[in-house]
Amino acid sequence: MIKQLKLKDYILIDELEANFHSGLNVITGETGAGKSILISAIDLAFSSRVSKDVIKNGCDKAVIELLIENTKHNLSGLFEENGIDNFGSEIVLTKEITQNSVRTRLNGTLINQDFLKQIKSLFLDIHSQHQTYVFMQPKHHITLLDNYAKDVYGSKLEEYKSVYKKYVDTKNLLEQAKNSADNTESQIEFLQFQVNEIEEAEIQSANEDEELEQELEVLANAEKLKELTGQAYWAISGDDGSILEAFGKIKQNVSKASGMDQKLEELEQRLIDVVENLHDIGAELRDYSQNLDNDTERLNEIQERLYLLDKLKRKYGGTLEEVLKTHDKLADELSGIEFSSKNVEALEAEVEALHSQLVEIASLISENRKNYAKVLSVYIQEKLEKLELPKARFEIAVTDKELGSDGCDNVEFLISTNVSEDLRPLAKVASGGEISRVMLAIKSIFAQSDDIDTVIFDEIDTGISGKASQSVADEIKELAKFHQIILITHQPIIASKADKHFYVRKSQSDETKVEVYVLTGDNKVKALAELAGGEINEQSIEFAKSLIEA
Numbered sequence: 001m002i003k004q005l006k007l008k009d010y011i012l013i014d015e016l017e018a019n020f021h022s023g024l025n026v027i028t029g030e031t032g033a034g035k036s037i038l039i040s041a042i043d044l045a046f047s048s049r050v051s052k053d054v055i056k057n058g059c060d061k062a063v064i065e066l067l068i069e070n071t072k073h074n075l076s077g078l079f080e081e082n083g084i085d086n087f088g089s090e091i092v093l094t095k096e097i098t099q100n101s102v103r104t105r106l107n108g109t110l111i112n113q114d115f116l117k118q119i120k121s122l123f124l125d126i127h128s129q130h131q132t133y134v135f136m137q138p139k140h141h142i143t144l145l146d147n148y149a150k151d152v153y154g155s156k157l158e159e160y161k162s163v164y165k166k167y168v169d170t171k172n173l174l175e176q177a178k179n180s181a182d183n184t185e186s187q188i189e190f191l192q193f194q195v196n197e198i199e200e201a202e203i204q205s206a207n208e209d210e211e212l213e214q215e216l217e218v219l220a221n222a223e224k225l226k227e228l229t230g231q232a233y234w235a236i237s238g239d240d241g242s243i244l245e246a247f248g249k250i251k252q253n254v255s256k257a258s259g260m261d262q263k264l265e266e267l268e269q270r271l272i273d274v275v276e277n278l279h280d281i282g283a284e285l286r287d288y289s290q291n292l293d294n295d296t297e298r299l300n301e302i303q304e305r306l307y308l309l310d311k312l313k314r315k316y317g318g319t320l321e322e323v324l325k326t327h328d329k330l331a332d333e334l335s336g337i338e339f340s341s342k343n344v345e346a347l348e349a350e351v352e353a354l355h356s357q358l359v360e361i362a363s364l365i366s367e368n369r370k371n372y373a374k375v376l377s378v379y380i381q382e383k384l385e386k387l388e389l390p391k392a393r394f395e396i397a398v399t400d401k402e403l404g405s406d407g408c409d410n411v412e413f414l415i416s417t418n419v420s421e422d423l424r425p426l427a428k429v430a431s432g433g434e435i436s437r438v439m440l441a442i443k444s445i446f447a448q449s450d451d452i453d454t455v456i457f458d459e460i461d462t463g464i465s466g467k468a469s470q471s472v473a474d475e476i477k478e479l480a481k482f483h484q485i486i487l488i489t490h491q492p493i494i495a496s497k498a499d500k501h502f503y504v505r506k507s508q509s510d511e512t513k514v515e516v517y518v519l520t521g522d523n524k525v526k527a528l529a530e531l532a533g534g535e536i537n538e539q540s541i542e543f544a545k546s547l548i549e550a
Contacts (some may be wrong), residue, residue, distance in 0.1 A: 001453045001484035002123075003090075004067035007041055009059035012506070012514040021500035024480035027488045027528055028495050029504035034514035035488045038502070039126070039458050042066065042486070045095050048104045048113040061098040068093060072451055073122050084109045093119070120259040126456040127439055135413070135442050136427045142411035144521040145369060145396060147449040148376065158406070160361045164405055167354040174347040191334040193318075198327040203314055206321035209309045216302045222294040231288040237282035244282070247275050285487055355403075362408040369409055370398045376445060382415055383441035387475065388468035389434065392417045394441075413442070436460040437472065444475050447482035453480070457487040469493045492531040496547035524548070 007016040012034060029035045044050050045064045055062040079086045085107045094105045104111055106119065111253070111260075135144070144539040146157060218225065236243045251271045258264035277525030303527040313319065316326040375408040377433035393416045401410045417434050429435050436457065443455065457476075464472060473494040479485060489495050501519040506512065519527050525544045526536050532547075 001069050001071075002066055002163060002486070003040065003069045004039065004065075005042060006065040006067075008063040010041060010062045010064060011037055011054055011056060012512050013037065013056070014222070014513065016516055018502065018516055020484065020486065022484055023499035025484070025486045025496055025500045025502065026479060026495045026498035027486070027502045027504060028490070028531060030506070031508045033504045036502045037514055038504070038516065039456055039486065039488065043126050044458065045093055045104075046116060046124055047399050048116065049530070050095065050097050052097060052099050053459045054097055055099070056365075061096055063097075066093040068123055068453075069089075070453075072453060076299055078118070078243070079107075079479070082109075082111070083112070091119075101403060116162075122451070123453045124456070125452045125454065127436070127458065127460075135439055138412045138425065138427070139412050142369075142409065143375060143397070144450075145411050146406075146448055148446055148453075149368060149372040150449065152372070153365050156361060156365055156368075160358065160365060160407060161405065163354060163357055163361065164403075167351065167358055171356060174344065174351055177344045177347055178479075188334065191330055193325060195330050195334055198312060198316065198323060201308060203309070203312075203320055203324060204321070205404045207323060209306060209313075209320055212302050212306055212309075216299070216463060219295060219299045219302070226289050226292045229292070233282055233285040233289060236278055236285070244275065244278055247271065247278065251275060261420075294356075297532055303309050342373040358403055359408075362403060365407050366400075368409065369407075373411070375396045377444050381440050383475070384438065387437040387441055387471050388464065389417055389437055390443075391419050393423060394421055394438075397423075437464070437468070440472060440475050440479070441493055443483075444479055447479055450483070452483065454484045454486065457485070461489050461491040462488055464491075473497050490531065492528045492544065492547055496528055496544070497533060501527065 002020050004020070005016070005018045009015050010016075017036060027035050027038060033247055041064050044054065045066050065323065070089050070091055076086055077221075078084075087107055092105075094108075096103045097107075104116055105111075106115070110458075111119075146154070150157075234242070249266070252265060254268045254271055258268045263325055311319065312323050316323045377395050381392065381394045382398075384394060395414045397410075397412050397414050399410045399412075401408060413426040415426050415427065415429055416423045417438075426438065429438060437460075440457075441461065442477060443450070460476070461469060461472060469491045470493050473496070474489070476485060476487065476494060477497040480497075486492070495501065502523050503517045503519050503523075504514060505513050505517070519524075525541060526545035528547055529536045529540035532543050
């Protein structure tokens, strides 16, 4: 659920912090006060497209931050896969909007829009007069039905999905096998020749040629290297006039001088270090010179090896790394085309057996879907009657389709709100007031199997009054037992059911500002009285109190 919303320099708001209740959160205020700002901010936090117009005039950027409490979904694997820190049950979603960019972070890590869409599908369901959400989209209807009846045929559906995956994989193997069977024997022989040619070269590493080139350079210049390093050794460590001899005399003089002046002790030590280093360098040059051989046999071996490797590079790639990649590719291709006709026949038999198994499981699932679709259709229609849509007809249509990842059924919600109209797809219901009540009716039925945390209704009371308002209020309060609800309302009956009541007020002095208050006690009574009567008087106060006590 959404625990907290923070806004900074957003539209008409300098800074705001709103802490929400786990149950029913109601937002009221005068027309034009800016009630939708809170809901639009939550929606924008999860949206991929955000206009820079939401930045408050005179400011460089707007910031929206949501603190989300997660108690239903295991996201540790998803977070680890995307390099996101796991803060346990708390998730921080931040959106920063500047004149030139929009950045979205989850627990401090930048995320892309596809990932944001995944998160939204788990935590937020929003419905307004201008937005549709999950229940309006036919592609989700089969999932809603299956989730509701998961205790009945959920295990069968999981079995079906497992078999379907195996079926698809086996069909792909069969296709490869059939394609492979068309290859001629000469193609197989040629591939085998190429693979063998690379394997017989026994390439040691992708850098073998570079290492051999370096060794070849040394061997080709062995005499010169021996001469140069030998001369360098004698210059350092020779008997007469060597560098070490000269440094020895210098060190003796400085050593005597340091006995007279301690300031020279550091120089003395540095000279000692130099002499020791020169001893080491001279020894290494001597060993190098003495061990360097003019190995003509090894020279010839390297030249022959480089010739072979160059030949392979010309045929199979410009580098040894490419040659090795080509070997793997050719080996895979060779392995693929060595399927025999017996492999094809075996795979065909397996595909047929898996298809038969899928048909059998899908038929059982389809039978259950149709039965539960009828039951749910009745339940939802009864809810619609309670919500003052007595002439409404609702049907969950289950029709046949070719086998797919979820079975052999298409599922779609159909409705008619008028006696004279035929059943039509839910998404084509025109009236805003009808859509709100239909969504509420469906939500009420699916509440216990729906894993979405927060449901937002923007003015769900549009087009309703009187008895319908009471029915809607009761249903919303019931729905808030299963979901966090955030809604804007003009109906005092609905607002009176709030677990937390937010009041939005717009003030205008030097600049226009929107402020949000949490109402309790007498303030809540006054707000309900104003909603009921348009003004606060003794009669509206008494009515407001009666609503709270009801």
